[in-house]
Amino acid sequence: MSREHAREVLAKVDSAMSSNQGRPARDSVVKILNESVPTYSWVGMYLIQGSELVLDAWSGPAATVHTRIPIGKGVCGFAAKAGRTEIVSDVGKDSRYLECFTSTRAEIVVPIFNSGGLIGEIDIDSDQLDAFTSLDREFLEAVARKIGPRCVQ
Ligand code: SME
Numbered sequence: 551m552s553r554e555h556a557r558e559v560l561a562k563v564d565s566a567m568s569s570n571q572g573r574p575a576r577d578s579v580v581k582i583l584n585e586s587v588p589t590y591s592w593v594g595m596y597l598i599q600g601s602e603l604v605l606d607a608w609s610g611p612a613a614t615v616h617t618r619i620p621i622g623k624g625v626c627g628f629a630a631k632a633g634r635t636e637i638v639s640d641v642g643k644d645s646r647y648l649e650c651f652t653s654t655r656a657e658i659v660v661p662i663f664n665s666g667g668l669i670g671e672i673d674i675d676s677d678q679l680d681a682f683t684s685l686d687r688e689f690l691e692a693v694a695r696k697i698g699p700r701c702v703q
Pocket residue numbers: 594614616619623624625626627646647648649650657673675
């Protein structure tokens with residue numbers, strides 16, 4: 551992903567969020583991310599409920615069985631516990647990884663915060679090894695900063 555492409559997609563996210571709120575806004579954000587970035591094979595948003603991450607909006611070719619993930623488990627649970635972005639460049643080499651799709655090779659998980667703290671995360675699978683760069687991280691952290699206060703009530 552180039553910086554210019556990241557700026558364009560961020561503008562699409564902004565415009566979707568100005569015309570939608572809550573769940574419809576989250577549905578459009580995951581769809582925009584999945585459809586605008588070819589290396590993003592599956593895009594989901596988990597929200598924190600008690601001690602679990604619960605799958606909320608998602609966009610991709612198939613549903614995942616991991617609809618509830620305890621905080622601390624998997625790459626998603628690890629990122630939630632640590633409160634920071636996790637990039638796994640080869641899921642086959644990471645013992646924390648919980649498999650959803652056999653085609654997945656890499657994963658990024660980006661926490662979403664609002665003023666009260668961690669409220670959820672964006673989880674993206676890629677069918678390409680080493681798919682996520684520091685630019686993806688920067689871009690998705692910018693998306694998460696927009697979602698936090700405006701999309702999750
Ligand atoms: N792979 C994740 C589980 C969620 S699926 O990728 C949609 C993990 O290791 O936590």
